[in-house]
Amino acid sequence: MHHPPAYRTWMRFFTPSPLHHRLGLACLGVGLQHGALPTVGPRTLDHHVAVIVDSGSGWFQGADGRRTPVTGPTLIWLTPGTPHHYGADPGTGWDESFVDFTGPATTAYTELGYIEPGRPLVPLSDTAAPRAAVGRIVRAARRGNPLLEVETGAAVHELLVSLRRARAGTGPDGDPVLHALARDAFQPLTVAEHAARHAMTPAELRTAVRRGAGCSPKDYLLGIRLGRAKELLAATDLPIAAVGRRVGYDDPAYFSRLFARRVGTAPVRFREQQRRSVPGGWSDRAPDPDHPPTIAT
Structure with a gap:
């Protein structure tokens, strides 16, 4: 058989x-x-x-x-x-x-x-x-x-x-702490102030962010802030100082130094290289990353 x-x-x-x-x-x-x-x-x-x-x-x-x-x-x-x-x-x-x-x-x-x-x-x-x-x-x-x-x-x-x-325990929207940090990333808050908002110590916040994103809270926030700053530089005519304020940096000189050190080029040079403004289009305002525009074909 x-x-x-x-x-x-x-x-x-x-x-x-x-x-x-x-x-x-x-x-x-x-x-x-x-x-x-x-x-x-x-x-x-x-x-x-x-x-x-x-x-x-x-x-x-x-x-x-x-x-x-x-x-x-x-x-x-x-x-x-x-x-x-x-x-x-x-x-x-x-x-x-x-x-x-x-x-x-x-x-x-x-x-x-x-x-x-x-x-x-x-x-x-x-x-x-x-x-x-x-x-x-x-x-x-x-x-x-x-x-x-x-x-x-x-x-x-x-x-x-x-x-x-797909790790068990990770929700469909990801880690709630990371989600909240991303939401508040452009506010001029210190890591300690972010931690206090979650009733956590700075050490507990560092552990949670490292577990969820593989980096420190400072680097996690910096990545989000610089990404948004690049969008504003490429798609708007906002002054450099205004871009810095929009992403949480009140000191324009500090923002420019930080941008240049991490990106490898100054904000004004980045804008020259990545200019995307189209007269008459909607590019005078950087679109919300969570609600990208629909381009009709």
């Missing part, structure tokens, strides 16, 4: 060139698997792997030697040099996709908190977006695709972003 296989598996592996590695992230492989899969490890790898358990259950054992239950949807992070051992429940199995990747950008993604070596198991709220990124890698993996390495590398960037957004 013929018995169907206990599991199904499909995988492809790639060998990007040194030039492709210089793009930041290089995809080394992708796989889709379902069922009572064979146990993996114990082993140690020299690259990263994101294992997305969409549904089903099993177990994971990391460097500490403890065996932890795994129930989908969950992300399993396998990081270089870290021993690991895992498997699907032989009775229920699980639905899994995996992406192997490497490259110099993994260091920055780790510092920003997108990759968490100390947290190998990350519960996910939803796997639709990560699975879509994996799907792009799968489609690019056809043999003979001349864009293979660049397409798959770009999709790894997208995968890391979608996994970060």
Whole structure:
């Protein structure tokens, strides 16, 4: 009597060139698997792997030697040099996709908190977006695709972003503290004053922002302020001092120095390079980023 296989598996592996590695992230492989899969490890790898358990259950054992239950949807992070051992429940199995990747950008993604070596198991709220990124890698993996390495590398960037957004506990609008900081970013408030608005100490606010955005509150606010300042410089005739005030800096000299140091060019020079005013158009006023204009075709 013929018995169907206990599991199904499909995988492809790639060998990007040194030039492709210089793009930041290089995809080394992708796989889709379902069922009572064979146990993996114990082993140690020299690259990263994101294992997305969409549904089903099993177990994971990391460097500490403890065996932890795994129930989908969950992300399993396998990081270089870290021993690991895992498997699907032989009775229920699980639905899994995996992406192997490497490259110099993994260091920055780790510092920003997108990759968490100390947290190998990350519960996910939803796997639709990560699975879509994996799907792009799968489609690019056809043999003979001349864009293979660049397409798959770009999709790894997208995968890391979608996994970060899909972390359980992150709402559809993101972290409420970050959302409130962005709302109040143009007010001339210190970090301590922002923290007080949330009934937090400055240290608690720093921890929350670093966890949510991978940077300090000061840098988070600065990114939002400078982005808006660039829009005002490019799309309006507001004086430099007025632009500075609009984004929270009452001292025009300080604003200009800060802008030049972070952007690499003075506000007046940036305006000369990026001028976008169109006589008779609506570009005399920078559009609200949350309500962009609709351009009829």
